[in-house]
Amino acid sequence: MKILFQYIIFPGFLFTAIVGMIASWIDRKVTARVQWRVGPPILQPLYDFIKLLGKEIIIPKGASRGTFLLSPVFGMSAIVIVSTMLWLVILSPENSFTGDLIVILYLLVIPSIAVIIGAFASKNPLASLGASRxxxxxxxxxxxxxxxxxxxxxxxxxxxxxxxxxxFQAKNGVFLNHPSCIIAFIVAIMCMQAKLTLVPFDMPEAETEIMGGAYIEYSGAPLGIYKLTRMMMLFVVPMFLVIMYMGGIIFEGWHILWGILKYVLLLVIIVLIRNTSPRVRIDQAMRFFWRPMTILAVVGVCLAYLGL
Amino acid sequence: MNLIIYSISLSIIAGIMCLFIPKRTRGVAETLGVIVSLVTFIMTIMMFGREFVSKWFLIDNLSRFVVMGIGMFGFLIVLYSLKYMQGRDRINEYYAYLLITIGASIGAVLSNHLILLLVFWGVLGLTLYMLVGIGGSDASSTAKKTFIIIGGSDVIMILGVAVTWVLGKTFIMSGIEVSVNSGMSMLAFICLAVAAFAKAGAMPLHSWIPDCAEKAPVSVTAFLPASLDKLVGIYFLGRISMKMFVLNKAMGQMLLIIGAITIVAAVMMALIQHDFKRLLGYHAVSQVGYMVLGIGTCSPIGIAGGLFHMLNNTIYKCCLFLGSGAVEKRTKTSDLDKLGGLARFMPVTFVTFVIAALSISGVPPFNGFVSKWMIYQGIVDLGRKGDKLWLVWMVAAMFGSALTLASFMKLIHAVFLGQREGGEKVKEVSSLMWIPMVVLAGLCMIFGVLAFTVPLEKFILPAVPGVSFTGLFSPSLVTLMIILGVILGLIIYMLSNFKNIREDSLPYIGGEELPVETRVTGVDFYRSIKDSKILGGIYRAADKKSFDIYDVAKRVLNYFIGMLKYLHSGLLSNYVIWVVAGILVLLIVLMKGSI
Known part of the structure; x- marks a missing residue:
């Protein structure tokens, strides 16, 4: 029963959805300001979602119906699990909830798998292309x-x-005090950008090239769920980094505000990167991650071994 | 004791009987196969609760669940073959070798005497050769290759057994406990490990598996390289590295290196294959890497993870191969360029295939994740003990897992989703073929969701003492939450305009109708990886079979044979010169002695 509450209300589905929508609003608002626009009202993400629920669901002819409709659901359920796990750990680090680092790493891939399988099921060549990217x-x-x-x-x-x-971080100070972890953090921000498929790594959906790619055939409620999942990811993935490198959020007086600031800082970094860079090609992205980023990560590991 | 003898001899005798059944009476071999494999399966279940040690045989915590696995796969494969092999010739021989294989595998796993083990091991190599050969004329060279690699490793194994005898002064496996510290003991361990590697298909002795997968009948691949050989090979590796030898650090490192290379190299090859079965064949190699890696960590949790991965791998890999067989049966091809869009026509095959594919990619909460997760903990343990290279093994294992996912995404697209050439309708395969797949896919889920209560508790943890989990994972809770999430999603669908669901739009390509022949097969999804600078070179070398030990050995051999050939020119005058020169040399040598 407790798990039901945790999963559906707090810190699971409802909480993640609300914060995700706020994050998405911040993203859009900052983007608008960067481009000298006014930007949407705070409830705009919610309006978008509700509007999508009201729209007709169209499935392309010859697509695999079940797979097409179920994929978004699985993606969303995985991201909610990650959010639940992360928040229960933040709330009470001593009795860790059911899942360690490796479990989180694997669960974080499921939303992408869902997008890929859903796109494959839609029988559209452009969707296949986007999914392969x-x-x-x-x-x-x-x-x-x-x-x-x-x-x-x-x-x-x-x-x-x-x-x-x-x-460990509560006792010995956050990991970001160490040079090795600063390097790790820089790489992590880049990886986060790619995980969220935001510019410059938004080639899976690249509107101008493949018209939404993986999402091209989606409409109505399934598209709404995809959008909701992405909003949630905008909240969950930076939170993961906050826990890993910045000591999480401590629920005591001013620390709460400080914790929220950590997250907002990451969000602003994401938004700024997204607004100031052009999209790269997929082979460029692979080269970028497999060469400079991996080398940087190896340097970080070596520094960590040296105790820095 | 009697039970052991019965279970081994029943299937071997029935197998030999099958050979003498006249060719026309086909039903007899099939009926005999089903009955005998079922009875054997029941006997292996009965063996499960027992402990037994004698001079010749041994049932302990390690061997009994492996034996049960053999019994189960034997029965499922026979069931599957009833329809799959229909209409092929040499059916009687096929069932004969299948039954002999079941018996010999049980014998190999239960024997406590190294010589007896060698005998069963040899029989397994022989039946494998015969079974691959049933694939027809183009399978014969593959069968030969398989036989040479397996047979060659058997020779090394005999050497290993001899050295072990010198060290331990006995052939009885339960009485041997050698600590690996001298050159002799290292030689013994490596020799025995080579046999296990060849059987399970770890690099560099892997190259027979992809060839086999491509050429041999699918049921044979699903039975031997995918399940039985893994069980027998990794069981033997586990037995020698846990019970018979006490490994030192160097041997552990050797296992880790082999494991890591096997995982990454094989899965990179799988990524670019164009043939359904060959792609799966490379995965059959890649997964062995995880088991070897797990055993190589030398920590209880890693070893337990390795053994659990062996069990899981046999389940999902068998299911995947059976799925490929079902597709091949209906479409008459395994070329990924020609397949596609089968999910609508073969829903059972599709769902079981996706479950197995997610399991092999290690997606929680399926079984593959749990065992990989245990292996990762073993690797972290290694780091805690001061091994600086632990991160290398970790990256190999985890990145290998991502690559596995990638190649299965390609496969799912190319076979079940996407669009098919021609696109005519096909039917789902008959229930005799999909029941084994459903059973195996169900096991994938049960072994994942109830991992701690069923397989680990009953099979793995008794075999490996002292396992302590350093991580946290509750598969049943995760499953519960996924189900809750799906219900939530369905509620969202219900709230939405779900009645107005339409299925009539054509795929949208910039507002134009999609020409029928336009299709993305998915085969070239990862072209950019193949074309990249560094990897490209490796791929080209692999295309030339530079990493295939069989072909390399063949080339070296041919080189020396070429030199000998050069001497045999057939010119009489040359020979005379050689003879005279020889006599002269002899004379000089002899005269030197006399003076």
């Missing part, structure tokens, strides 16, 4: 990402429990 993007960022998430693990004495990583 998404898959290649996963391959690209996953290599440095695996390296850097284990840098805090080395620092904290080889534990993969998130609760213990947080406890």
């Amino acid at each position: 998404e898959m290649k993007l996963i391959l690209a960022y996953e290599l440095p990402f695996i390296l850097i998430v284990f840098i805090p693990v080395i620092k904290a004495g080889y534990t993969i429990k998130l609760g213990e990583l947080l406890a």
Whole structure:
């Protein structure tokens, strides 16, 4: 029963959805300001979602119906699980909830898998193209990402429990004080951008090239769920980095505000990168992640071994 | 004791009987196969609760679940073959070798005497050769290759057994406990490990598996390289590295290196394949890497993870191969360029295939994730003990897992989703073929969701003492949450305009109708990886078979044979000169002695 509440209301579905929508609003508002526009009202993401629910659902002829409609649902359910796990760890690091670092890493890939399978099921060549780009993007960022998430693990004495990583940071100061983790953090921000498929790594949907790519055939409620999932990811993925490198959020007086600031800082970085860079090609992205980023990550690992 | 003898001899005798059944009476071999494999399966289940040690045989925590696995796969494959092999010739031989294989595998796993083990091991190599050969004339060279690699490793194994005898002064496996510290003991361990590697298909002795997968009948691939050989090979590796030898650090490192290379190299090859079955064949190699890696960590959780991965791998890999067989049966091809869009026509095959594919890619909460997760903990353990290279193994394993996912996404697109050439309708395969797949896919889910209560509790943890989990994962809770999430999603659908669902628009390509022949097959999804600078070179070398130990050995051999050939020119005058020169040399040598 408790799990039901945790999963559906707090810190699961409802909470993640609301914060995700606010994050999405911040994103759009900042983007608008950067482009000298006024920007949408705060409830705009909610309006968008409700509007999509009211629209007709169209399935392309010859597509695999079940797969096409179920994929978005699975993606959303995975991201809600990650959010629940992360928040329960933040709320009480000592009794870690059911899932360690590796579980989170694997669960974070499921939304992408859902997008890919859904796109494949839609029987559209452009969707297939977009999905294959998404898959290649996963391959690209996953290599440095695996390296850097284990840098805090080395620092904290080889534990993969998130609760213990947080406890270690509460005792010895956040990981970002160390040079090795600063390097890791820089790589992590790049990987995060790719995980969220935001510019410059938005080639899976690239509106101007492949017209939304993976999402091209989606409409109505399934598209709404995809959009909601992406809003949630905009909240969950930066939170993961906050826990890994910035000590999470401590629920005591001013610390709460400080914790929220950490997240907002990451969000602003995301928005700024997204508004100031052009889209790269998929092969450029792969080269970027497999060469400079991986080398940087290896340097970070070496520094961590040296105790820095 | 009697149970062991019965279970081994029943299937071997029935197999030999099958060979003598006249060709026209086909039903007999099939009926015999079903009955005998079912009875054997039941006997292996009965063996499960027992402990037994004698001079010849041994049932302990490690061997009994492996034996049960053999029994189960034997029965499922026979069931599947009833329809799959229909209409092929040499059916009687096929069932004969299948049954002998079941018996010999049970024998190999249960034997406690190294010589007995060698005998069963040899029989397994022989039946494998015969079964691959049933694939027809173009399978014969593959069968030969398989036989040479397996047979060659058997020779090394005999050497290993001899050295082990010198060290341990006994052939009885339960009485041997050698610590690996001298050159001799290292030689013994490596020799025995080579046999296990060749059987399971770890690099560099892997090259027979992809060829086999492509040429042999699918049921044979699903039975031997995908399930039975993994069980027997990794069981043997586990037995020698846990019970018979106490590994030192160097041997552990060797296993880790082989494991890591196997994972990454094989999956990179899988990524670019154009043939359904060959692609799966490379995965059958790649997954062995995880098991070897797990055992190589030398920590209880890693070893337990490796063994659990062996069990899981046999389940989903068998299911995947059976799925490919079903597709091939209906479409008559396994070329990814020609397949596509089968999900609508073959829903059962599609769903079971997706479940198995997600399992092999390690998506929680399926079984592949749990065992990989345990192996990762073993690797972290390694780091805690001061091994600086642990991150290399970790990256190999986790990145390998991402690559696995990538190649299965391609496969799912190219076979089940996407668009098919021609696009005529096909039917779902008959229930005799999909029941084994459903059973296996169900096991994938059960072994994942109830991982701690069923497979780990009953099979793995008793076999590996002292396992302690350093991570946290509750598969049943995650499953519960996924189900809740799906319900939430369905509620959202219900709230939405769900009645107005339309299925009539054509795929949107810039407002134009899509010409029928326009299709994205998915085969070239990862072209940009193949074309990249560094990897491109490796891929080209692999295309030339530079990493295939069989072809390399063949080339070296041919080189020396070429030199000998050069001497045999057929010119009499040359020979005379050689003879005279020889006599002269002899004379000089002899005269030197006399003076």
